[in-house]
Amino acid sequence: EADIYQTPRYLVIGTGKKITLECSQTMGHDKMYWYQQDPGMELHLIHYSYGVNSTEKGDLSSESTVSRIRTEHFPLTLESARPSHTSQYLCASSGFHEQYFGPGTRLTVT
Amino acid sequence: AQSVTQPDIHITVSEGASLELRCNYSYGATPYLFWYVQSPGQGLQLLLKYFSGDTLVQGIKGFEAEFKRSQSSFNLRKPSVHWSDAAEYFCAVGGNNAGNMLTFGGGTRLMVKP
Numbered sequence: 001e002a003d004i005y006q007t008p009r010y011l012v013i014g015t016g017k018k019i020t021l022e023c024s025q026t027m028g029h030d031k032m033y034w035y036q037q038d039p040g041m042e043l044h045l046i047h048y049s050y051g052v053n054s055t056e057k058g059d060l061s062s063e064s065t066v067s068r069i070r071t072e073h074f075p076l077t078l079e080s081a082r083p084s085h086t087s088q089y090l091c092a093s094s095g096f097h098e099q100y101f102g103p104g105t106r107l108t109v110t
Numbered sequence: 111a112q113s114v115t116q117p118d119i120h121i122t123v124s125e126g127a128s129l130e131l132r133c134n135y136s137y138g139a140t141p142y143l144f145w146y147v148q149s150p151g152q153g154l155q156l157l158l159k160y161f162s163g164d165t166l167v168q169g170i171k172g173f174e175a176e177f178k179r180s181q182s183s184f185n186l187r188k189p190s191v192h193w194s195d196a197a198e199y200f201c202a203v204g205g206n207n208a209g210n211m212l213t214f215g216g217g218t219r220l221m222v223k224p
Contacts, residue, residue, distance in 0.1 A: 006153075031210050040198070042216045043154075048209060090153055094210040097142050097161065101153035 003027065006091050006102035013081055014110055021076045021105045023091030031094040032074040036060060036087050037104075043090065049074060081109040112137045114203050114215035122221040123191050131186040131218050133201030143184040144202040144212065145175055154200060160184065171195070196222045 004025040013019055025032065030051040035043040035058075045058030049068040063085070064078050074093075078085055088106050092099040113136045123129055135141055142161050146154040158169025165177040175186045184201060198219050202212040 040217075040219065043200070043214045045211075048211070050209060088151075092154075097204055097206075097210050098144060098156055098159050099210065099212055100156065101146075103153045104151070106151065 004091060004093055004100055004102040006089075006105050008105060009103060010106050010108075012108045012110060015080075015082055017081050019078050019081055019107070021089055021091075021107070023074045023076070023102060024072050025074075025093040025100075025102075026072065027093065027095060027100075028071060029093035029095040029100075030071065032068070033092040033094070033099065034058070034064075034066060034074070034076050035090040035092065036062065037090055038087050047076065081107075083109045085109050112141075112203055112205075112213045114201050114213050116199075116201055116215035116218045118218050119216070120219045120221065122223060124223045125193050126190050129186075129188045129191045129195070129220070131199050131201075131220070133184045133186065133215060134182055135184065135201070135203040136182065137203050137205060139205050142204045142206070143175075143177060144204070145169065145173070145184075145186050146200045146202065147171075148198045148200065148217075150197075157186070157199075191220075191222055193222045193224065196220055 007022045032049045034047040044060035046062040047066040090104045091102040115134045144159045145157040148154045160167045160177045198217045200217045201215040204212040
């Protein structure tokens with residue numbers, strides 16, 4: 001099973017602040033993903049990457065941006081956080097067909 | 111377009127009782143099917159997967175699922191539920207696509223009565 005890490009696990013931040021959510025995996029997977037999930041709700045794909053220097057937007061429009069400079073690292077950035085960004089953000093990676101998920105970052109914007 | 115339907119939003123079962131969570135999918139080619147479990151505040155953990163072969167697949171934590179092509183279903187079962195099984199369960203479908211993209215169902219919340 002993949003080892004995939006997300007930091008921070010919880011973040012409370014004020015409106016207008018710039019934030020970066022970190023995601024790293026140690027399995028050498030090329031494909032990585034970011035999902036947004038409100039409590040008790042379904043997952044929405046917001047970004048994905050096929051490999052280094054590849055980033056694509058997902059099904060749900062998001063004001064966040066991502067980068068993929070190294071295989072193991074796929075950070076997500078919000079330039080100016082707003083209360084509407086309050087949610088849980090899940091990172092995943094895939095080597096074959098299944099996806100493996102990190103523990104998530106719960107973001108609260110006040 | 112592919113889709114996944116989990117008809118039951120909430121299910122409550124007594125500890126020790128059997129469990130079946132329903133999943134119906136729509137996919138134009140041979141599907142790859144998955145069940146994930148999510149505890150509160152956590153990420154998703156893969157319970158089991160089906161790619162091909164035997165239509166009854168075994169997973170972790172005593173779960174199994176049966177692929178029925180004629181019914182476009184992939185229902186999750188457990189013969190005896192434990193209180194620790196209380197969680198959200200997601201069914202997902204993918205295929206032999208370049209991005210290993212998955213489509214998730216809306217989830218079923220399982221509650222276990224003592």
